Amino acid sequence: MNKTAKIVVGIVVVVLVIFGLSSMSKKSGTDSETVKIGFMGPLSGDTANIGQNAQAAIAIAVDEINNAGGVLGKNVEVIYEDDGCSGATAANAVSKLINTDKVVAILGAACSGATLGAAPIAEAAKVPMLSYCSTNPTVSQAGDYIFRNVPSDFFQANYAANYLMGKGMKNVALLTSKDDWGDGLKKAFTDAFTKAGGVIVSSDSFDPASKDLKAQLTTIKGMNVDAVYFAGYTDPSIAGLKQAHDLGIKAQFFGADAWDDTKIWSELGTLGDGAMFTVVGTNSSADFKAKMKAKLGKDDLIYCSNYAYDGLKILAAAINKADSVSKTAVKDALSKIKYTGGVGSAEVMFDNNGDPTTAAYIIKRALGGKLTEVSQ
Amino acid sequence: MITWQIILYILYAGVLYSLLVIGFGFILRSVKFFNVAYGGAFLVGGYMMFLFYRVLVISFIPAIFLSLFISGLYLFLSHKFIFSFLINRKANNFVLLIASFGFLTATSSVLGMIFGSQATIIARRLSDIHSLNIFGGTLNIVEALAIIIIFTLICIFAFIYFKTHFGRVIRAVEDDSEVAELVGIPKGKIFSQLFFIGGALAGLGGIIQGLNVGIVPASGLLFMLPVIVISVLGGIRSFWGGIIGAFILAIAQKLTVVFFGGSWEQAVPFVILIIVLLVRPEGILKK
Numbered sequence: 154m155n156k157t158a159k160i161v162v163g164i165v166v167v168v169l170v171i172f173g174l175s176s177m178s179k180k181s182g183t184d185s186e187t188v189k190i191g192f193m194g195p196l197s198g199d200t201a202n203i204g205q206n207a208q209a210a211i212a213i214a215v216d217e218i219n220n221a222g223g224v225l226g227k228n229v230e231v232i233y234e235d236d237g238c239s240g241a242t243a244a245n246a247v248s249k250l251i252n253t254d255k256v257v258a259i260l261g262a263a264c265s266g267a268t269l270g271a272a273p274i275a276e277a278a279k280v281p282m283l284s285y286c287s288t289n290p291t292v293s294q295a296g297d298y299i300f301r302n303v304p305s306d307f308f309q310a311n312y313a314a315n316y317l318m319g320k321g322m323k324n325v326a327l328l329t330s331k332d333d334w335g336d337g338l339k340k341a342f343t344d345a346f347t348k349a350g351g352v353i354v355s356s357d358s359f360d361p362a363s364k365d366l367k368a369q370l371t372t373i374k375g376m377n378v379d380a381v382y383f384a385g386y387t388d389p390s391i392a393g394l395k396q397a398h399d400l401g402i403k404a405q406f407f408g409a410d411a412w413d414d415t416k417i418w419s420e421l422g423t424l425g426d427g428a429m430f431t432v433v434g435t436n437s438s439a440d441f442k443a444k445m446k447a448k449l450g451k452d453d454l455i456y457c458s459n460y461a462y463d464g465l466k467i468l469a470a471a472i473n474k475a476d477s478v479s480k481t482a483v484k485d486a487l488s489k490i491k492y493t494g495g496v497g498s499a500e501v502m503f504d505n506n507g508d509p510t511t512a513a514y515i516i517k518r519a520l521g522g523k524l525t526e527v528s529q
Numbered sequence: 530m531i532t533w534q535i536i537l538y539i540l541y542a543g544v545l546y547s548l549l550v551i552g553f554g555f556i557l558r559s560v561k562f563f564n565v566a567y568g569g570a571f572l573v574g575g576y577m578m579f580l581f582y583r584v585l586v587i588s589f590i591p592a593i594f595l596s597l598f599i600s601g602l603y604l605f606l607s608h609k610f611i612f613s614f615l616i617n618r619k620a621n622n623f624v625l626l627i628a629s630f631g632f633l634t635a636t637s638s639v640l641g642m643i644f645g646s647q648a649t650i651i652a653r654r655l656s657d658i659h660s661l662n663i664f665g666g667t668l669n670i671v672e673a674l675a676i677i678i679i680f681t682l683i684c685i686f687a688f689i690y691f692k693t694h695f696g697r698v699i700r701a702v703e704d705d706s707e708v709a710e711l712v713g714i715p716k717g718k719i720f721s722q723l724f725f726i727g728g729a730l731a732g733l734g735g736i737i738q739g740l741n742v743g744i745v746p747a748s749g750l751l752f753m754l755p756v757i758v759i760s761v762l763g764g765i766r767s768f769w770g771g772i773i774g775a776f777i778l779a780i781a782q783k784l785t786v787v788f789f790g791g792s793w794e795q796a797v798p799f800v801i802l803i804i805v806l807l808v809r810p811e812g813i814l815k816k
Contacts, residue, residue: 199745201646331792359791362751364648364742367538368786368794375531388648391655392742399660399669400534416647424656 187230188223188478190468191250193243193261193271194286194461196235199362199388202416203263203457207285208233209448210458211260214465224469225478231465236262240270240333247271251278257478258283258471260464263457265289266333272299281471281484285464285497286457288410289337293506298484302467302501303460304433304512306334306409310341312514313382313407313431318349322379322405327356328369328393329384335361338384338409354378359385364392370400380405387414391421398424405429413456418519425519429527433498434515435459441496463495534666539776539783541672544679545734546775549752550759551686552730554771555723556604558703562622563757566607566629567731568749569636574600574732575739575748576640579651593736600732601725607632608724613717633749641746648743651736658740671741682730683772690768699723703766758798762805764812773813777801 192211194204211231219228232254236243243262250256251274259275262268263286275282276296284292284301293305317325325346329335335358343353354376357369366389373381381404385393390412397406408430418425437459445454468483471490475482492501502510516527549571556564577599581592611632615625652658660669668676690696701709702719710716734752738744755778763774778798785797805812 197641197646198747199647357786357790360795362745362747363791363794365542366791368535368783369791371531371534371538372787374534388743388745391648391650395655395658395742400667401660420650420655422654422656 187228188225188472189230189232189254189256190465191247191254191256191259191261192231192233193236193246193250193259193267194233194263195238195267196233198237200238200264200386202387202414202453203286203455204235204238206445206449206453206455206458207263207461209445210454210462211465213444213448214462214469218466218469224472225476229465229469231260232256234261236264236267236271238264238267240266243267243271244274247274247282251275251280256280257480258468258483260285260461260468262287264332264334265292265337268292268299268301269295269333272296275299279484280480281468281487283464283468283487285460287334289333290341291333291337293508295507297507298480300487300503300507302464302495302497302509303457304509306338307341308512309409309431309433309514310338311345313409314342314345314349314351316431316516317380317382317405317407318346318351320405323351324354324376324378324380325351326354326373326376326378326381326404327384328366328373328381329356329358330361330386330389331358332361334411335384338382342382359389359393361386361389364388365396366393367396367400370397370402373404374400374402378404380407382407384409384411386411387417390417394421394425394428410456413517413524415453415524418522418524421519422522426521427518429516429518431514431516432456434513435497436499437496459495459497463492463497463501466495467492467501530665533664535783535787537663537666537668537672539779540676541668542779542783543776544676544683545737546755546759546779547683547772548679548730548737549734549756550763550771550775551683551768552727553756553760554765554768555699556727557760557765559699559706559720559723560612560616560625562625562629563760564612564629564727565626565750565753566604566632566636567727567756568753569607569633570600570604570728570731571735571738571752572637572640572744572746572749573603573728573735575651575735575744576644576649577732578736578739579644579649583651583653596736597729597732600735601727601729603636604728604731605721605725608721612724613720616720633753637746637749644746646746648745649739650743651739669741671737675737675741687768755798758802762801762812764814767812767814770812770814777813 194207195201196204215229215231223229234246234250236246250259259282262271265287268284268287272295276298281298286303287301288303288306290305290307327339329339359366383406406428410432412430413432435456442454446452470492471483471486475486488503504510517524518527553567574596577596581587581595658669658671660667661673698714701714706716759774759778763770782794782797785793
């Protein structure tokens with residue numbers, strides 16, 4: 154290395170060090186001025202649209218809270234962490250939020266696997282965690298500090314099972330995502346459906362990263378079932394429904410809340426016709442949809458985002474109610490809270506498990522790339 | 530009925546793997562390292578097709594040739610600016626493997642930033658990909674055309690490889706590139722050509738996958754794993770070995786799903802790899 158190069162490198166190093174020090178000192182200066190809340194969600198990977206959509210909804214909530222005076226007289230600051238929808242990544246993300254950012258409470262995660270991966274760490278550190286999208290039944294038992302404002306899949310699968318039985322579809326094949334969310338739905342649906350007198354003809358699963366469900370669907374085709382309960386996220390669902398259409402399977406395809414993603418139906422177009430799914434009925438107003446559209450520049454509202462928006466407001470309300478940033482006080486306030494007027498559900502209260510006390514489901518059907526609510 | 534349908538799907542999976550392993554094999558046998566950047570060419574092909582066909586609305590055939598050219602160019606340039614340097618410096622295979630892995634990771638991250646990490650579907654309307662009835666079984670138009678085109682390509686490449694002057698040059702370089710250079714074969718130029726051809730073949734795989742079910746930035750690595758397993762399984766020194774390996778893997782994966790369920794599908798390549806390494810480490814077909 155010649156002399157000029159050494160000088161250039163030296164200058165670069167000095168500039169970087171000064172820049173680093175100044176930005177660090179700035180950060181520690183703002184510490185006492187904001188109330189920090191952590192966010193976890195999939196900001197990358199197959200399910201990134203869920204996390205990114207929720208991020209937009211939370212940004213709206215943060216602005217509204219801060220414009221209305223903030224929390225405990227301070228502004229709310231949300232620290233966003235990517236959990237990639239996986240338990241291992243979520244465990245790292247939650248440790249970072251708790252130990253480095255010292256957040257008061259955590260909003261997350263979206264995917265059940267991620268929430269279950271992060272929950273033991275939040276529980277051990279006694280940091281209240283509120284999931285806005287994890288519906289796996291086992292989240293109920295994840296700990297005292299773990300809450301969610303979205304109902305457990307136990308109710309969703311029950312609702313779907315009873316609906317199919319009510320329509321006289323007694324023979325059903327299961328096709329579920331091989332992860333905590335899919336496994337939870339599979340178990341809950343099997344229990345509810347066999348109890349109601351139905352027959353689970355086959356029960357198969359698929360890798361969430363796979364987009365080739367042809368062999369599974371071929372087996373299902375040979376079984377002459379009335380309906381296929383197909384619990385998958387966006388990408389495998391598009392591929393699976395297309396492949397089912399290729400194979401000419403006539404059975405009713407019935408999905409779960411993850412199908413409430415407009416991408417699936419706009420890509421499939423008429424190929425998705427007739428497919429139905431359960432989703433928690435939201436209180437989402439035209440007003441909130443318009444805010445989301447203004448934020449994102451397009452019509453895109455995933456139902457989890459309703460709960461993410463509410464979730465942040467619930468956490469803010471709990472911190473105000475606790476009148477402190479003590480994590481235990483916030484947790485106690487959360488368990489006694491009664492939050493009304495949300496966009497997810499009209500009223501949220503938590504039971505002993507940290508689950509919402511009410512769950513109202515609706516069924517939607519796809520037709521020509523659009524979703525309509527099925528009246529019952 | 531089911532058996533026939535599964536056979537059709539095996540056929541499709543087998544030819545798609547064959548296509549990928551032919552291009553991969555050309556590069557592997559000549560430069561003698563697992564060039565994982567090959568998966569990057571798979572992605573580049575698929576995403577370029579998406580860009581040309583669906584975003585820029587160029588018509589189908591020109592869009593395919595443009596995408597194939599760019600995916601070939603991608604691997605060609607990766608050789609010109611990265612691998613040829615390392616090879617000339619006598620870097621060992623491990624360094625080359627890591628470099629190619631880094632190149633693939635960078636490629637998929639960049640593509641993810643541009644096109645998003647969710648599935649990108651090339652078809653303008655999924656209903657355009659209609660299904661065909663084949664003696665009672667079903668294949669969609671992409672799968673059927675892929676089978677025909679790839680079979681033709683296999684024949685063409687087998688002919689070039691075994692019967693033409695260019696094929697003899699390739700085999701000489703594969704055999705011993707230093708000696709080949711001594712008898713006047715321009716090693717660097719042949720490597721470049723093989724990288725271009727390999728890139729275009731991988732790109733075609735990406736286009737087929739993207740048209741059929743859509744690709745994600747992670748597909749590059751997801752497809753590299755079975756391709757590497759196939760190369761080892763068939764015998765890395767053999768042209769036909771790769772194709773036999775491709776079909777063995779396709780059969781094993783589909784039958785696993787039928788008999789044991791879908792959650793085991795991704796594990797099959799590795800179980801096969803371990804068995805082959807234990808029983809017959811040189812692969813099914815020795816050279």
